[in-house]
Amino acid sequence: MWPVSLPIAESDEDYDWDWDWDIADKIDWIIHHITGGFKLYATKGWGGLLQAKTNGTGAPRASHVTEGAAAGSSGRDHVLGPALPRSSSRVVSMMIDTGTTGPLFDALRADALTSPDQLAELYSQPNPNALRKETDHLTEQTRALIGCSSLVFIGSADAEGRADVTPRGGPAGFVSVLDERTLVIPDATGNKRLDTLHNVLQTGRAGLVFLIPGRPTTLRVNGRACVSARPELLEQLTPVGKPPVTALVVHVEQVYPHCPKSLMRAHAWQPEKWVSADAQPASAEVTLAQLNLPGLTVEQVEEAERESLRLRYE
Template sequence: MTTTPESVVSSTTATTAPNRPGSLFDALHAGALSDPAQLREIYEQPGDQARRKQVDHLHEVAQRLIACSPLVFVASADAAGRCDVSPRGGPAGLVSVLDEYTLAIPDATGNKRLDTLHNILETGRVGLLFVVPGRDATLRVNGRACVSTDPELLRQLTAVGKPPRSAIVVAVEEVYGHCPKAFLRSSAWKPENWLAKDAQPSSAEVTLSHLRDESLTVEMIEQIEREALLYRYE
């Protein structure tokens, strides 16, 4: 196993966006909306069904849908309000429903930045989006969160191959289905509409452009990525 160069390992230290006087964002922000009432001047009120579809627990149908999902996106924010979203994947049923108000997400090996876990320690909140490949509708779950290393809990969470080092435990507060329009508009599940790989920047190209390290090449980073995937459940 090749050791990852120190320059490839990103810092977990939170950074503040640089001050860019006269930036395009500043120009647009000056005239941006600032009051919820302004939103309703350009958007209609939601329909009755949209208002009533939110519940505060994982009913039987929601639990079945979570059991079908191999992929969940976890949104979090730190104490300063800096937001982050991270995908978590595994076999269907990756996320365990402990009861109708509680679920647990095993933490599998990643890049070891631990951004999501740090954010949870700071604010104790997450938003989840459950995705099932081929299905256009998704499920959103929001609530309080903590990082648990309880041995009894971890022994139950073997979806990623063995008990994880920690788990994100979520106290469910909001549950609702999300309409399929985003997936329909994007044709995300239609391979015939996907861009060819050679028409996209590769993961290694993106990483190299961020590192700006002349001692590294795309091929070196591709090798590091291949070896890292061999230990994805470490």
């Protein structure tokens, strides 16, 4: 059995997703009373953990997994685990019994879906317009959206299929549209790992998601990619006042305006819905744990991070 963390919802809105308890006939829910609280066992894997809905007989709805719940009972505001205070965002420790030993991923992968036919059994067909609105070029409107975007996430993978997603930011319009099939993203000063650039060198592919702060819809662009150091191109890419060392050039093959549901569910642009800073692990704390260097302190990491931003925020 493996412990798993599940975010606690603060209201019905947080997990009011269109998942159907009827689909969960593959899930065997067993509520087991342990040490004054409840542990949840899902014998068929992770997929059913958020598919439960309150049915009056103890099957908890995902939106009812909330803080401050009285452990050991059924209905609204019941947590799968000991009661927790409402002082901050927390996670609930859960257990998954897959009936096997070894790495959790391998156990869950054992009965994972493997074919499109299996997906077709679980999902209905997409709305025809969801397919129709994909194009192989940029329109005047999607070009305008890119011109308003100040943040893009770049997905790439190396030759062995190891995937990576990284953000790129700048003033609105920092990504240049050369024509209806060509985008250029300047490579600003960063950590010099060059993960995206190395991946593109190996596979020549990239996927982009453009965001506009305050706007719930996003724009997906996929296509071939290359890394350019051509001086006459770089000289035109000066969103921070100077040409970049290189630029990522994307040949557009797929353009898809994405619906707003994900950002709406995340309350991405609603500060009053955000988890308070006090409830989050500090950046320096996360970095310190990742580095795992004896003698290094949070204060030293904080200073290094401040200095890094001061010298490289360009």
